[in-house]
Amino acid sequence: MEKTLTRKDLIFKEAAGLFQSQGYVGTSMRDLATKVGLKPxxxxxxxxxxxxxxxxICNQSAARFLSGxxxxxxxxxxxxDQWIATVDLHISIAFENPSAITVFNDEWRHLEGDSLTYFLSQRKIYQQGVVGVIKSAILSGKMRDLDPNLVFNTMIGATRWLHFISSPGKASAERIAGQVQELLLSGLKKES
Amino acid sequence: MEKTLTRKDLIFKEAAGLFQSQGYVGTSMRDLATKVGLKPxxxxxxxxxxxxxxxxICNQSAARFLSGxxxxxxxxxxxxDQWIATVDLHISIAFENPSAITVFNDEWRHLEGDSLTYFLSQRKIYQQGVVGVIKSAILSGKMRDLDPNLVFNTMIGATRWLHFISSPGKASAERIAGQVQELLLSGLKKES
DNA sequence: TATATTTGCGAACGATCATTCGTAAATATG
DNA sequence: CATATTTACGAATGATCGTTCGCAAATATA
Structure with a gap:
């Protein structure tokens, strides 16, 4: 048994926070050192x-989405129902792990070589998985017949700003999640 | 009368492209020099x-949204109808000026001092303007009663991935725009 | 043509970057 | 307690950063 958070994990955690607010390139090892309480x-x-x-960090995020x-x-x-749960997955990851979300969305572009290749493959697998859910939902007759990749990307984007909300109370988070779900499911037009 | 594109404008244009693909911090003046065909x-x-x-670039983008x-x-x-036109505005800016969109969405965080203050004020003015449209639309009884800022942010996000599409034909762009509009207006659920 | 202004460049500046290395303190192991 | 391993650090390395400066070429002005 060890401390639940090893020093290594602490480094990753603080780094994710800095990458979120300053970007990967904009974060120096000296910044990170200060944050962690070490010398570079x-x-x-x-x-x-x-x-x-x-x-x-990128791979951890990818794994989080894939296992979800x-x-x-x-x-x-x-x-x-799988689709609805998938949207909930994105919403809850955004609230529970905000910095990893940003890295997953934006900072992966600074990966190189094999790391980049692997990450993109994981991302592709995930997108294909969700697109499969969407296709099935359309076939089941419950979902409107729109381009599945467009639906995927729009959902990704629509849940992408949530991590900006600093620390919503649980009630507030659920209210937001509910409204985003309603918007995506029923749209903005009243009495469709 | 001069050349329609001054050297200065060319610098801004190429810079916007590089900032989009590499980020502001990740783009060196030497990168930009190579692109423009000058020495740093x-x-x-x-x-x-x-x-x-x-x-x-940030201010040009802000002005583009505000004048629209x-x-x-x-x-x-x-x-x-104003709301629908606003969504169209975002979609068409994403297609017509993809790199400026990225800078407007992401890279403004690297602004400092007065530049940052001014940009944030412009952004706030824009958001308040759109939120005003949303509130009116709700009052008119045609729009579902959801939190206006949530609607604004969700729309921003939902149209935020479009600039990744490299160069859609006009037909394709219109098809995509139509589907995004339909998704936001009528939602994913069939026969609501 | 003579002169003034704009534009471009090579060389260099100080600053900062990620990283390495030798070494000392701390910790674990026997 | 003695020894081995892990962890931390100061100093330094080469690379790259944005920017400056003096000077030449190009261009506009007269």
Missing amino acids: SSFYSHIKSKHEILET LEQIKNSIDDPF | SSFYSHIKSKHEILET LEQIKNSIDDPF
């Missing part, structure tokens, strides 16, 4: 490079 | 600093 040179007993930090989707597929049968 | 030191006959480039909104308010009476 001390990092290299724990990690290999700055790139490794970005890589780890797997769980949805395993526990819910109706494809339209 | 030659920039400073035309511009004051790298910051000035970002500032100019003004025109909508002046030419359309019904608030719900």
